[in-house]
Amino acid sequence: MLEHMSGLTDTRRARRLLRRATAGIPERRNPITHVADLPARAPRFDSWPAWAPSTVVEAVRTSGVERPWRHQTEAANLAWNGQDVVIATGTASGKSLCYQLPVLSKLVSDRKATALYLAPTKALGADQLRSVSSLDLEGVRPAAYDGDTPMPERDWVREHARWVFSNPDMLHRGVLSAHPRWARFFRRLSYVVVDECHSFRGVFGSHVALLLRRLRRVARHYGADPVFVLASATTARPAEFAERLTGKNCSAVTEDTSPRGARTVALWEPPLLEELAGENGAPVRRSAGAEAARILAEFVIEGARTLAFVRSRRGAELTALQAKRILSEVDPMLGEQVAAYRAGFLPEERRALERALLSGSLLGAATTNALELGVDIAGLDAVVLAGYPGTLASFWQQSGRAGRAGAEALVVFVARDDPLDTYLVHHPSALLDRPVETAVLDPANPYVLAPQLACAAAELPLTASELPGFGGEAARQVLDSLVGDKLLRRRASGWYWTSRDRPQHEVDIRGSGGEQIAVVEAETSRMLGTVDSGSACGTVHPGAVYLHQGSSYVVDELDLETGLALVHAEDPEWSTSAREVVDIEVLDTGTKHHHNGVTTCLGEVAVRSRVVGYLRRLPSGEVLDHVALDLPEQELRTRAVWYTISDHLLAGRPGGNGMSASDDGPQGNISRSRATPGRSEPDHQSRAPGGAGLNPARIPGALHAAEHAAIGLLPLFATCDRWDIGGVSTALHADTGEATVFVHDGHPGGAGFADRGFAALVPWLAATREAIVSCECPAGCPSCVQSPKCGNGNEPLDKAGAVAVLDIVLGAMDHDATHDHGVVQAAEVPTASTG
Numbered sequence: 001m002l003e004h005m006s007g008l009t010d011t012r013r014a015r016r017l018l019r020r021a022t023a024g025i026p027e028r029r030n031p032i033t034h035v036a037d038l039p040a041r042a043p044r045f046d047s048w049p050a051w052a053p054s055t056v057v058e059a060v061r062t063s064g065v066e067r068p069w070r071h072q073t074e075a076a077n078l079a080w081n082g083q084d085v086v087i088a089t090g091t092a093s094g095k096s097l098c099y100q101l102p103v104l105s106k107l108v109s110d111r112k113a114t115a116l117y118l119a120p121t122k123a124l125g126a127d128q129l130r131s132v133s134s135l136d137l138e139g140v141r142p143a144a145y146d147g148d149t150p151m152p153e154r155d156w157v158r159e160h161a162r163w164v165f166s167n168p169d170m171l172h173r174g175v176l177s178a179h180p181r182w183a184r185f186f187r188r189l190s191y192v193v194v195d196e197c198h199s200f201r202g203v204f205g206s207h208v209a210l211l212l213r214r215l216r217r218v219a220r221h222y223g224a225d226p227v228f229v230l231a232s233a234t235t236a237r238p239a240e241f242a243e244r245l246t247g248k249n250c251s252a253v254t255e256d257t258s259p260r261g262a263r264t265v266a267l268w269e270p271p272l273l274e275e276l277a278g279e280n281g282a283p284v285r286r287s288a289g290a291e292a293a294r295i296l297a298e299f300v301i302e303g304a305r306t307l308a309f310v311r312s313r314r315g316a317e318l319t320a321l322q323a324k325r326i327l328s329e330v331d332p333m334l335g336e337q338v339a340a341y342r343a344g345f346l347p348e349e350r351r352a353l354e355r356a357l358l359s360g361s362l363l364g365a366a367t368t369n370a371l372e373l374g375v376d377i378a379g380l381d382a383v384v385l386a387g388y389p390g391t392l393a394s395f396w397q398q399s400g401r402a403g404r405a406g407a408e409a410l411v412v413f414v415a416r417d418d419p420l421d422t423y424l425v426h427h428p429s430a431l432l433d434r435p436v437e438t439a440v441l442d443p444a445n446p447y448v449l450a451p452q453l454a455c456a457a458a459e460l461p462l463t464a465s466e467l468p469g470f471g472g473e474a475a476r477q478v479l480d481s482l483v484g485d486k487l488l489r490r491r492a493s494g495w496y497w498t499s500r501d502r503p504q505h506e507v508d509i510r511g512s513g514g515e516q517i518a519v520v521e522a523e524t525s526r527m528l529g530t531v532d533s534g535s536a537c538g539t540v541h542p543g544a545v546y547l548h549q550g551s552s553y554v555v556d557e558l559d560l561e562t563g564l565a566l567v568h569a570e571d572p573e574w575s576t577s578a579r580e581v582v583d584i585e586v587l588d589t590g591t592k593h594h595h596n597g598v599t600t601c602l603g604e605v606a607v608r609s610r611v612v613g614y615l616r617r618l619p620s621g622e623v624l625d626h627v628a629l630d631l632p633e634q635e636l637r638t639r640a641v642w643y644t645i646s647d648h649l650l651a652g653r654p655g656g657n658g659m660s661a662s663d664d665g666p667q668g669n670i671s672r673s674r675a676t677p678g679r680s681e682p683d684h685q686s687r688a689p690g691g692a693g694l695n696p697a698r699i700p701g702a703l704h705a706a707e708h709a710a711i712g713l714l715p716l717f718a719t720c721d722r723w724d725i726g727g728v729s730t731a732l733h734a735d736t737g738e739a740t741v742f743v744h745d746g747h748p749g750g751a752g753f754a755d756r757g758f759a760a761l762v763p764w765l766a767a768t769r770e771a772i773v774s775c776e777c778p779a780g781c782p783s784c785v786q787s788p789k790c791g792n793g794n795e796p797l798d799k800a801g802a803v804a805v806l807d808i809v810l811g812a813m814d815h816d817a818t819h820d821h822g823v824v825q826a827a828e829v830p831t832a833s834t835g
């Protein structure tokens with residue numbers, strides 16, 4: 001099969017694949033919105049550093065690396081010379097060698113030195129351990145210390161291992177909490193490696209940042225000051241991020257000198273289906289998973305080795321299954337050439353699959369995004385991404401699996417039914433020309449700081465001189481409240497933990513800080529997993545379909561009192577999505593900007609929500625029914641960004657923006673624009689602030705639609721997932737006294753997303769408007785203003801009204817910028833009433 005393609009020139013190969021995928025589709029329904037060619041890059045080599053012992057160099061050479069690339073020696077030299085360093089280069093650019101070289105050299109030349117490796121997932125840690133163990137260097141004694149390490153082995157690791165492969169969870173619960181037992185290890189701790197550090201973001205990232213500060217102070221206690229080596233996908237400002245994560249000044253190595261094959265990237269928007277109706281009769285697009293299955297099958301027929309990334313485990317399995325079905329109809333043997341590749345596979349199974357894909361004995365696989373970190377596959381002929389993976393870092397990480405040196409490869413990005421995906425396929429430069437985003441984390445979040453400081457004090461009493469490392473004044477305030485709660489005691493020498501119990505066991509660094517609900521299979525009493533109590537009503541309510549490692553369960557009972565959700569194994573053909581009613585209260589308006597009838601704010605809010613039912617939806621998007629539920633109210637205190645609009649602006653006559661929403665129906669003046677490369681950002685700059693011309697009946701739908709689309713687009717500016725944030729809109733809010741649209745963080749205390757949105761308000765809202773205008777549907781669909789998690793069943797929604805609202809806000813802000821109105825801080829204006 002592979003020979004099919006080998007005789008062709010490189011460019012023809014990718015183009016031919018693309019033609020194959022679109023064969024038979026009439027031109028007016030052509031799903032391809034953009035094609036870009038990314039050039040190849042030749043490698044630049046260096047010689048082995050003189051400081052590296054010959055045994056280490058020989059072992060690495062025997063493993064297949066003849067000479068290092070330049071960025072590898074640059075990073076290794078910095079680390080060897082004691083400089084903390086972050087390597088932020090592309091997929092498969094040999095980041096492992098950057099840290100292996102200095103760490104192994106140290107362990108070989110100083111027989112007492114130790115090192116720690118941390119990865120976000122156990123699977124990745126296991127892969128790296130295997131790679132180091134296979135070098136078989138005498139005396140290095142690498143070993144895993146994670147949740148899977150058997151008890152008897154744990155003693156051995158503590159006493160003898162010199163390079164410990166672990167993860168933040170284990171460092172938190174199993175190592176720092178019992179540091180005296182690790183005294184030998186800490187005393188000579190020379191290096192800490194933090195792999196795939198860009199994935200430490202949001203609340204989890206904030207926890208890890210404080211955990212690394214705890215690690216450093218415990219190491220200091222034993223007289224060690226380890227050098228940090230961080231590996232990251234390409235991100236913007238990696239040094240700044242690494243410093244926020246570690247609290248240390250890090251040098252960044254960003255120039256990638258590894259070779260790369262040329263790549264063609266095609267953006268693909270599935271067509272609207274005429275025969276199906278979704279929520280409230282909205283049109284439905286063919287699902288990205290189904291489209292990916294078809295593309296995968298076509299590529300396999302062409303003999304191209306292809307990996308399809310799909311958002312969910314179930315989706316990955318469905319995509320593989322669908323591709324198999326299509327292929328079996330062509331030739332039963334071809335069906336065997338495709339497999340699903342998912343979390344839960346044993347490492348050996350994954351290795352076998354990876355080898356089969358690389359050798360071409362297997363041609364296609366569908367996998368979840370979750371596996372993107374542990375995949376050791378590069379040089380494929382094609383990659384299909386079904387849905388935007390959430391960050392540009394992930395987008396490039398996944399597309400980077402395609403392309404060997406000297407051979408062109410194809411990447412196809414298939415948009416899901418979602419405003420962000422819609423925006424991206426119509427604005428290729430937002431995907432292809434933008435610098436990769438910096439991960440967002442906020443170590444000053446009091447909801448993270450409080451449990452972390454309690455853990456730190458339990459490990460070693462905290463002294464005043466250590467506070468700057470934990471955020472200074474913010475830390476002092478949190479410590480005062482911990483003292484007030486009698487969890488800590490203040491003495492002249494510092495803050496002391498008062499209890500005999502270890503706080504580490506109560507602190508979940510992956511959750512949002514609250515209680516956890518255990519998901520248990522009733523028949524076997526097997527615990528499948530946990531969910532945050534804050535999100536339990538939305539994810540494990542009675543009747544919810546719950547997915548665990550590729551298997552499907554249905555929830556029978558949710559008991560919030562005892563923290564239990566009971567489930568049974570069942571694989572229905574529908575998925576479920578909760579419906580809730582939400583109310584929001586302004587607690588504190590931190591920052592407030594006035595712009596001529598529009599006010600933009602950032603501050604603290606209380607979000608009260610109650611799940612009232614759920615929708616059952618088929619994979620096609622078709623809605624089966626709505627089932628009512630009666631569950632208690634939940635409260636979330638968090639950060640939000642919001643804007644308010646005065647009545648006269650909403651109802652007044654439109655300004656000269658050419659996008660007015662007429663009163664004669666929601667269709668208004670929406671037109672769809674097919675983006676062309678290099679198309680500039682929307683020209684809201686030219687708009688004068690006029691009125692939206694909305695009659696009062698349309699205002700709730702207009703605000704609601706603008707809110708949904710804004711939530712969909714925030715991930716482009718705040719490195720979050722749409723599910724990490726929420727929103728509320730209302731034509732008259734009790735606290736602001738005006739029509740208001742809120743977008744809030746989904747975690748207690750916030751994770752920095754609302755703050756990011758506020759900082760990027762104009763480009764964010766401009767992109768939101770563009771996403772709505774780009775969608776060809778007449779009156780709103782999931783690609784623009786419908787939301788998969790809307791508490792109100794996506795009612796009311798007014799697509800044209802949303803554009804009018806956004807024009808008003810952007811126009812006012814822009815007008816304000818050119819007319820220099822001042823910024824009013826909260827202290828100068830009365831804060832909103834909380835009554």
Ligand SMILES: Nc1ncnc2c1ncn2[C@@H]1O[C@H](COP(=O)(O)OP(=O)(O)OP(=O)(O)O)[C@@H](O)[C@H]1O
Pocket residue numbers: 064065066067068069072089090091092093094095096097373375
């Ligand atoms: N100097 C080199 N010359 C040739 N091959 C190399 C060199 N350095 C590393 N490699 C190979 O490149 C592949 C990718 O290396 P590695 O897994 O370290 O990359 P990475 O940057 O960590 O990738 P990812 O983006 O997946 O995290 C491995 O198979 C490795 O053996």
